[in-house]
Amino acid sequence: xPEVANSEAMxxxxxxxxxxxxxxxxxxxxxxxxxxxxxxxxxxxxISLSGDVEATKRVxxxxxGPVILVGHSYGGAIIxxxxxxxxxxxxxxxxxxxxxxxxSVNSLIQDQIPPSAPAPPILPPQDGFLLLxxxxxxxxxxxxxxxxxxxxxxxAQLPWGLEAVGATISEPAWKTKPSWSLVASEDRxxxxxxxxxxxxxxxxxxxxxxxxxxxxxxxxxxxxxxxxQAAKEAIAHAN
Numbered sequence: 531x532p533e534v535a536n537s538e539a540m541x542x543x544x545x546x547x548x549x550x551x552x553x554x555x556x557x558x559x560x561x562x563x564x565x566x567x568x569x570x571x572x573x574x575x576x577i578s579l580s581g582d583v584e585a586t587k588r589v590x591x592x593x594x595g596p597v598i599l600v601g602h603s604y605g606g607a608i609i610x611x612x613x614x615x616x617x618x619x620x621x622x623x624x625x626x627x628x629x630x631x632x633x634s635v636n637s638l639i640q641d642q643i644p645p646s647a648p649a650p651p652i653l654p655p656q657d658g659f660l661l662l663x664x665x666x667x668x669x670x671x672x673x674x675x676x677x678x679x680x681x682x683x684x685x686a687q688l689p690w691g692l693e694a695v696g697a698t699i700s701e702p703a704w705k706t707k708p709s710w711s712l713v714a715s716e717d718r719x720x721x722x723x724x725x726x727x728x729x730x731x732x733x734x735x736x737x738x739x740x741x742x743x744x745x746x747x748x749x750x751x752x753x754x755x756x757x758x759q760a761a762k763e764a765i766a767h768a769n
Contacts, residue, residue: 547603557750613703
């Protein structure tokens, strides 16, 4: 893939999802930096959608020029709401939730998860937050990640606030901005059939990768390649 470092080089803002933090993007970050992109990683608290959107917009505000906004999993809901920012020129969903107006992650779980799909090992809420069963985390969330790293990810989970899970989208950015979506075909958290439905509904350019929900960790080059594709096509469209 040729370098893109030039006067039109894009800024990429990476938004993590539930039960993870920004460090999971390290491989994607390194791959994009090698290709000449300026890359920033949002460290949002996943307590409330509004708070996470504000955290994302603060990072967008620091960017000098157009932004490719990328979200993994619940991060997809965040970029759907935050992506209306005028600096954002493209949205990239990585095994992500892509809600429509009035939808939340919770409503999508109820409406789009087939009864036959594997049940994510979500523990009962505690103090308004959700966590995954640590023992079941590697197989459910990170099936293609190195076992030692998957165990670390399980023990380093960031609690996911019920307010974030249930908050609805007011104005989906994908209705006015071009979008791309990486569907993880071995995902045991968000079934691939649900990812395909949401991606197609949003009119996203879809790429499928045989990866787990943690595909952004296990296959950073594939994720980076889709982001590069989005950046090039956004540049071409703008010109």
